[in-house]
Amino acid sequence: MDLKNSVAIITGASKGIGRAVALALSKEGVNVVLAARSPELLSMVQKEIVNEGGKAISIATDVTSENSVQNLVIETQKKFGAIDILINNAGVGIFSNVVDLKM
Amino acid sequence: MIELEKNYVPIVWVTGATKGIGLAIANAFAVIGCKVILSGRNKSQLEINAGKIIDQGGYSFPLVCDVTSETNVRSAMTTITKKFGAVDVLVNNAGVTVFESFEKTTVKEFDQIVNTNLRGYFLCTKSVITSMMKQKKGHIFNVHSVSATTIFLNSAVYSASKAGSLALSKCLRAEVRKKGIRVVDVLPGAVETEMWDKNSRKKFHGKMLQPEDVADAIVSVYCQPQRMTTDEIVLRPIEGDI
Numbered sequence: 567m568d569l570k571n572s573v574a575i576i577t578g579a580s581k582g583i584g585r586a587v588a589l590a591l592s593k594e595g596v597n598v599v600l601a602a603r604s605p606e607l608l609s610m611v612q613k614e615i616v617n618e619g620g621k622a623i624s625i626a627t628d629v630t631s632e633n634s635v636q637n638l639v640i641e642t643q644k645k646f647g648a649i650d651i652l653i654n655n656a657g658v659g660i661f662s663n664v665v666d667l668k669m
Numbered sequence: 670m671i672e673l674e675k676n677y678v679p680i681v682w683v684t685g686a687t688k689g690i691g692l693a694i695a696n697a698f699a700v701i702g703c704k705v706i707l708s709g710r711n712k713s714q715l716e717i718n719a720g721k722i723i724d725q726g727g728y729s730f731p732l733v734c735d736v737t738s739e740t741n742v743r744s745a746m747t748t749i750t751k752k753f754g755a756v757d758v759l760v761n762n763a764g765v766t767v768f769e770s771f772e773k774t775t776v777k778e779f780d781q782i783v784n785t786n787l788r789g790y791f792l793c794t795k796s797v798i799t800s801m802m803k804q805k806k807g808h809i810f811n812v813h814s815v816s817a818t819t820i821f822l823n824s825a826v827y828s829a830s831k832a833g834s835l836a837l838s839k840c841l842r843a844e845v846r847k848k849g850i851r852v853v854d855v856l857p858g859a860v861e862t863e864m865w866d867k868n869s870r871k872k873f874h875g876k877m878l879q880p881e882d883v884a885d886a887i888v889s890v891y892c893q894p895q896r897m898t899t900d901e902i903v904l905r906p907i908e909g910d911i
Contacts, residue, residue, distance in 0.1 A: 632776050664841040665802070669739065669795040 570595035573646040575638065577629050578656030580607035587653055592620035599642045599649075601627035602656065629656045673702050673892075678728075680753045682706040684736050684793055685763030687714040689862035690812060693880035694760050697888045699727030706749060706756075708734040709763065736763045736789030737781070746796040755800040758891065761790040761834075762812040766827040766864060779826050786830035791837060798845070805849040810887050811838045812855045815903065815910065842900065851898040853890055857883045858905035873911050878904055 574591050578584035580602035588598045592615045600608050600615075600622055608624035615622040625641050628634045642649055660667070673679065681698040685691035686707035699705045699722045707715050707722075707729055715731035722729035730752070734745040749756060765785045767778050790811060801807030816824055817831035835854055842852035861870055861877040870877075883904060890899045 663844050664794075664837065665798055665844055667791075667795070669743075669792060 569651075571597065572650040573597045573599065573642065573648050574651035574653060575599040575601060575642055575649055576653040576655060577601045577627065579611060580604050581611075584653070584655040585611050587655065588622070589615065591651070591653075592618070592622060596651070597621045597646050598623075599638070599646070600624045601629075601638050603628050679703045679757040680706070680749075680755065681758040681760065682708065682749065682756045682793075682797070683760040683762060684708050684734070684789070686718060687711045689864065690857070690860055690880045690883050691760070691762040692718055693884035694762060694810075694812075694887055695729065696722060697881070697884035698758070698760075698891075699725075699729055701888060701892070702727075703758070704728040704730070704753065706730045706732050706753070708732045708736075708745060710735050736793055737784040739792055742789075742792040742796050750800075755804060756797045756807070757804075758808040758810070759793060759797045760810045760812065760887065761793055762810075763789055764812070764814075764864075766824065768823045768866075770823055771825045774826055782826045783830050783833070786827070787833040787837070790834045794841065798841075798850075801850050802845065802848055807850045808891055809838075809841070809850065809852045810855055810891075811835075811852065812857070812883070813838070815856050815858045815905065817856060819910065821910075846898070853887075853899055854901045855883065855887060856901065856903045858909075859911045876906050876908055876911050878906055 574596045576584050576588045576598060579588045579600035588600055588611060592598050598615065600611055602608050603626065605624065605626045612622045612624045623645055625638050627638045681703045683691050683695045683705060686695045687709035695705045695707045707719055709715050712733045719729040719731040732745055732748060735741045763785055765782055767774065794809060811834060813831045813835045816828040817835040838852055838854050845852065857878055859873065859877045860880055860883060861874065862880060886902050886904055890902060893899065
């Protein structure tokens with residue numbers, strides 16, 4: 567499948583699975599939009615992609631915030647004019663007994 | 670009629686007891702001799718429902734509580750503890766939905782559904798679980814829906830909330846079953862309640878479960894012998910889902 571020049575938003579792209587997905591898509595020629603809360607971590611992934619000849623932008627985003635997500639979409643459209651792929655990846659977890667979780 | 674142990678009067682807290690399935694569950698526990706706390710958002714309706722139980726010789730206590738509010742749940746628990754000591758049976762039943770496509774469902778609607786159907790179950794369960802563990806007994810009935818495991822159109826957020834509450838409940842059961850606490854998942858199919866609009870209720874009348882069907886199933890599981898429990902109750906109209 568030819569993904570060249572398509573546009574992908576990846577949430578939770580600052581590390582782990584999200585970062586790996588962003589790097590893989592970039593290798594296929596996809597323009598990647600890196601979204602996560604930490605601008606510092608995002609810029610490291612962005613640099614990594616750009617250094618390898620890929621195209622990436624970083625948009626600090628908190629997916630729990632409706633405004634923040636709207637901003638992500640608006641900024642992506644401004645920069646690339648479209649969104650072809652969305653990778654919903656951002657996630658958090660606490661390993662705890664239900665009983666011990668704070669109320 | 671199912672009978673309780675002599676001289677034992679269990680304290681039962683039913684959320685969403687203003688109408689529908691919750692009210693039927695409250696009535697059914699009152700009939701077998703439990704003290705029933707009916708909670709919900711509509712004070713006057715709760716008082717009417719509680720009054721009817723008392724008129725029929727039962728014991729009931731109306732308690733305003735919006736399960737989406739941590740403050741409300743905490744203060745409900747304070748009242749219950751002062752008045753009754755502890756809860757023996759919690760029935761997480763309060764639930765809401767909108768029948769709407771994913772595209773048309775608003776963020777506000779999402780929050781209301783998830784906060785009631787999932788977060789509300791978490792909050793109410795948290796408020797009773799410590800004392801149940803101290804007592805080394807207790808029942809928690811979580812009323813989900815067959816939509817926790819089956820796909821229906823125009824119910825994405827509802828299904829997500831129910832799948833979430835079911836998963837939460839299964840994890841909880843694994844944690845507490847050896848501590849004498851029975852967590853029972855209840856998955857009803859279509860029940861003829863006000864959750865459905867008038868036209869649907871008219872169209873599918875006779876093809877839906879009645880609230881009392883769900884209530885009777887819960888009470889019969891509650892009255893099972895001590896040596897056993899029922900992890901999951903799945904109820905469907907005889908002809909299946911509508």
